[in-house]
Amino acid sequence: MNNKLYDALENSLSALEEGQDLDAVLARYPDLAKQLRPMLETSLHARTMGGAAVSSDIQRRGRSRLLQRAAEMREAKRSKRRVIPMFSRMALTLGLVGVLVLSSTGLVNASSGSLPGDQLYPVKRTWEGVRLFFVFSPGGRDLLESQFEQERLDEIDELLAKGRSISVVFSGLVTRQQDGQWLISGIPVQVSAATRLPAQVIPSGAPVMVTGLTREDGIVEAQEIQLLQAGASLPPLEPSERNNSEGEHGDSNPAPTSQVILTPRAPVPETGSNQNEQEHHSYEFSGVVQSVQDGIWVINGQTVSVNQADIKGNIAVGSYVKFEGYYDVNGIFVVTRIELKSGSGTSKGDNTSGSGAGENENNNDNSNTNSNSNESSGSGSGSSSSEDDH
Amino acid sequence: MQNFDELKALDGLRNLDSQIIGAVYDKYFSEIYRYVRYRLGDEHIAEDIASDVFVRLLEALQNGRGPQSNLKAWLLSTAAHIVTDHLRRAYRRPVESLPENLLDTASVPSDEFDRREQTREFQQAYAQLTSEQQNVLALRFGQGYSLEETASVLKKNVNAVKALQFRALAALQRNIGEVANE
Numbered sequence: 001m002n003n004k005l006y007d008a009l010e011n012s013l014s015a016l017e018e019g020q021d022l023d024a025v026l027a028r029y030p031d032l033a034k035q036l037r038p039m040l041e042t043s044l045h046a047r048t049m050g051g052a053a054v055s056s057d058i059q060r061r062g063r064s065r066l067l068q069r070a071a072e073m074r075e076a077k078r079s080k081r082r083v084i085p086m087f088s089r090m091a092l093t094l095g096l097v098g099v100l101v102l103s104s105t106g107l108v109n110a111s112s113g114s115l116p117g118d119q120l121y122p123v124k125r126t127w128e129g130v131r132l133f134f135v136f137s138p139g140g141r142d143l144l145e146s147q148f149e150q151e152r153l154d155e156i157d158e159l160l161a162k163g164r165s166i167s168v169v170f171s172g173l174v175t176r177q178q179d180g181q182w183l184i185s186g187i188p189v190q191v192s193a194a195t196r197l198p199a200q201v202i203p204s205g206a207p208v209m210v211t212g213l214t215r216e217d218g219i220v221e222a223q224e225i226q227l228l229q230a231g232a233s234l235p236p237l238e239p240s241e242r243n244n245s246e247g248e249h250g251d252s253n254p255a256p257t258s259q260v261i262l263t264p265r266a267p268v269p270e271t272g273s274n275q276n277e278q279e280h281h282s283y284e285f286s287g288v289v290q291s292v293q294d295g296i297w298v299i300n301g302q303t304v305s306v307n308q309a310d311i312k313g314n315i316a317v318g319s320y321v322k323f324e325g326y327y328d329v330n331g332i333f334v335v336t337r338i339e340l341k342s343g344s345g346t347s348k349g350d351n352t353s354g355s356g357a358g359e360n361e362n363n364n365d366n367s368n369t370n371s372n373s374n375e376s377s378g379s380g381s382g383s384s385s386s387e388d389d390h
Numbered sequence: 391m392q393n394f395d396e397l398k399a400l401d402g403l404r405n406l407d408s409q410i411i412g413a414v415y416d417k418y419f420s421e422i423y424r425y426v427r428y429r430l431g432d433e434h435i436a437e438d439i440a441s442d443v444f445v446r447l448l449e450a451l452q453n454g455r456g457p458q459s460n461l462k463a464w465l466l467s468t469a470a471h472i473v474t475d476h477l478r479r480a481y482r483r484p485v486e487s488l489p490e491n492l493l494d495t496a497s498v499p500s501d502e503f504d505r506r507e508q509t510r511e512f513q514q515a516y517a518q519l520t521s522e523q524q525n526v527l528a529l530r531f532g533q534g535y536s537l538e539e540t541a542s543v544l545k546k547n548v549n550a551v552k553a554l555q556f557r558a559l560a561a562l563q564r565n566i567g568e569v570a571n572e
Binding site: 002003005006007009010013017038039041042043045046047049050051053054058059061062063065066067069070071073074077 | 423
């Protein structure tokens, strides 16, 4: 029934819309006319409520408003586009820098074990230069230079062990001179008539820079030996690996994990009156005592003789000490004075020399830390204190 | 506008092409305006809302929303939502009309007075309908849409629209009678 009514209404509305007369339309549905009439009359009323056509003013105002808004949106879109590429460029730059850093780090790591003559060796040396460039404290710079000199010794030691022939340059202390066979910071060096030497005589214990060629028989053939100026950075006594092997044979204690690097400085000319010491260049080192056996101690892997030493304080294995002495003709370091450094764990009531007190204070910070703090322990102690003492 | 053209128009709107925006506005504004005016019986509010519908169209398309096709249905649907929101707000904050004795009716011709009175009664009766009933009457008698067009905009089938318009007209006729007797 309802559907018939709905259909009748719809058909009647369509007929009215086409302009047909209301009564004529209702005549088609005599049984529904009573219900349909008021609804159709209401629909005619509803049609008249549509109102007049839209005025051109209203239309124009709306159009202007819309186009204005569109212009704002276009501008906002352009601003967004400008911002996004800026971030994109920044992200790209950061990404490239990241890749560069990562790849550089990998390259540097790969080059760390390279030797002179290897393809990556220039990378290693360049990286050392970069590291030095970014060290601003004099003490830190001295330590780093000393570490790099140590690295040169280690490289040469490895080249000699492998029997590779390559040009090398290194710095060290002359610890033995026997005929044409010299020992410079543990590296055996052949000095021949072809070797260019300075005008003055090079004494034992003198700091030198060697330019030469590693030979298959495990010796560096010196092409030139130059005397170094006082205060120049020098490597520790001998190549690291050689020190370790000596440690294995020479002492029962394992090498300390927190190794304090001995960082000597080229001695300055001595002015003291002590004739005995004037015969040798005196050096001062700091380090941890690893072994105490009769008169032969091992300090930071270095075997030293303390038979003639003036020992101050209760020094035991593990003590952090400052010591000075010279190299004898056999290349053995003869300690003339050794004392606990202030702040050392085992130094109860130790006495230090008056002349080195101020310096010891400076070195205290270094003694309590590991390799980082060794920077200053090595850098300043050798030369300045030797100078003061003598 | 054919379906293909409408798709092109939508692309132009997304690109904020001024010519396309102007063309779409010219094509649909009067329909949207008349629909809103029919629903609310107020020309000023109808102008604001109809303009707002087109701004919302641009904003929706810029945000990746908006119509994918059938632009007119989207515009009318949006207009219906805005009108509903407007009525809801108006219901919460009713504005008292001026007392009838303050209106100057003396200078108004009697025919015009009768017409105004009929309009007032109609609008009052219309306002009492449900939103859906108002909508179907606005589309069928305000816009003059066919049953099928109305069904498309309302997203209903034709039979449902037939039933809805029947109930809407019946309710409107009843309401007009009640308003006239007040």
